[in-house]
Amino acid sequence: MNIHKYTLKLLTAAFSLSLLSVSGQFTITNPLTTRDMTGIKVGDNAYLTAANGVDPNGAGWLRLTEAKTNQKGFMYVLQGFPTTLGVIADFEYKDWRNVDDSYFGADGFSVYLFDATVTDANFKLGGYGGSLGYATYSNPAGTTGLSGGYVGVGLDAYGNYANDGENRHGSAPAGTLTSGMLPNAFVLRGPTSSTYTSSNVYLASAPLGDRSGTVADIRQRNEIDYNTITATRPADNIFYRRVQVIITKPGNDYVVTIKWRKENQTTFTQVLSYTLSSATYPIPANLKLGFAASTGGGFNFQEIRNIILTTPGNLRVDSRSDSYFTCNDNTSNLTFKVEVSNDTDAALNSIDFNGKITDDNNNVLDPAKFSITSLSTTGFTNSNIPISGFTSNNISGTVGLTAKSSGIITITGKYHKRGIGTNRNFRMVSTVSSNQITDTDTTNNTAVTAIEVRRCSVVSNPMMPAYSK
Known part of the structure; x- marks a missing residue:
């Protein structure tokens, strides 16, 4: 029996029962470490490493991109979840490369929450490149944002997701950009809109680590990605990232909070908090979770595992x-x-x-x-x-x-x-x-x-x- 598949089935059963008893309760998990594709939709260059023989079954990752030029990949969880009590999306990732790309890694990846009423047939990503699969994009011209997108959090290694290039709407303040870019940063963009110029607007960002020097100096620091060339995936005590994207409603409006934990740490550090107006950005009754990543001239292996979706504010x-x-x-x-x-x-x-x-x-x-x-x-x-x-x-x-x-x-x-x-x-x-x-x-x-x-x-x-x- 596959151990992680067994655990997923057990917790999924608990989730189904809880929906019948108390509205808003849910817990969904998927380790993404096995060959099992149950419960997820994977597309473009993305794949499960255990299914392709890269890793042993039970020790794999969802690999969104290879460390190669011009890659793109996505995944989303098929099961939607209610937003009545809020949501915590918790996951681990690795972002690394085994050859020198001369760009210090690129581009980055997005974790997005989108309206669960969007069917698989109608699901469409936003632009790749600096838009990380979530936001509007210029190639081809007029590329719209992710179908039903509510929020798109960019974990941006290269630095374009926070600017208004490539037909993205809104930009981080000029004083926070280096050469027009914001590498090594968390960046939050808003909902997809039927009005193109109002779609996926820039909302907030959190630059990480030392910001001194040139944009290349900032890129090569180990924040979003690991910048030591290595033949094998870096061990957790060398490079480890665990992220929580949390949506709560403490009052009339929604608050998006982002926390993360790095190698050899036992507690999460809050890196970003942003209040979304419930009047301007009403939250859908049910959401789904997904990830997308892209590379260009620069590249990384961009990998996800151990997804947990549940509610905040409790034990x-x-x-x-x-x-x-x-x-x-x-x-x-x-x-x-x-x-x-x-x-x-x-x-x-x-x-x-x-x-x-x-x-x-x-x-x-x-x-x-x-x-x-x-x-x-x-x-x-x-x-x-x-x-x-x-x-x-x-x-x-x-x-x-x-x-x-x-x-x-x-x-x-x-x-x-x-x-x-x-x-x-x-x-x-x-x-x-x-x-x-x-x-x-x-x-x-x-x-x-x-x-x-x-x-x-x-x-x-x-x-x-x-x-x-």
Whole structure:
């Protein structure tokens, strides 16, 4: 069984049930790490690296562009979601290249939210090039913006998305541009309009890092992309980016907030906040999420994975592991990182946490098959979760978090040789709750990370899976 496919199906089922019970609740996840195309639409040069043999199944990425000239690619999630309670779009990305392009990487990519009533047949991207698949464009002349586009966030390595060239409408203030460009920046553009000159107008931007020197000096700094030429994808401790695009409605208007986390960081940093007038830009009842990227003379591999779509303003949990499989004939160590987020406006000192290692039927595993060896926490104001002396694979405790903050529980354990058998899975199941708040969305209160147990080759590289099928 494909572990990430299994997790996606489990959470999608929970999402479907929640829509029947409470309007506005949803949690949609897709790791994009496998060969499975279920639930997504992929086009132009984009592809799943696990499907094309670039990466092992379970360890792949959605590659929007190759590190080649004049590439373009897109993907969007087929499942729409309600906007009643707002939305958080959370994802990881890598932006890197294996050869020198003489441009210090280009162009960048967009993450966009668009009206879910737009059908697949009627879906149309905006212009590529500096418009990053979202905004209007000049080639061909009169290229309109993305069908039903509501907001398009550009992660711009090269620097054109913020200016009014190529028939884009509106520009960042001249004082923030360098040689007419804004490289290494987050840039926000607005909805697609039937009036061409009012479509996808510039709204806001957040230049990143050191802005001194020439435009080339700014481009070659490691902010949006990684600028050291490398034969292989940079490891997470070298270059890691995780982004959250958040839409809330604290009053009459909508607020778009962008946060990100970089390598060796445990907390998100807010980089941009912009208020959208609800009168000028009414939000559709349901939205969909997508990504698009482009290259020109300059280029990068532009890759996405681990998409989470859910609601803000509540308690939630997410979990990940340092490996997607283990070998049945080996005793091996595995680490899970469980992130608990208090996205409410109140400090909470009594968040109940339960974490357990189970089989596919939710039975807690015997320590003879898998045993927890250590646990640590960071970011919490208080915690009574045990950190040693584990006698079972079921852990409970209480943690605290300040308002709008997250903490991480790191659990390390040992899979024991031939513990559960080949082509089976075990799972880290994490659940949070608190009686200190009324949680507006409980679909994101449980996270499941599954590990596949494989029969691995001992003749060649033990990290290369060899199925017993």
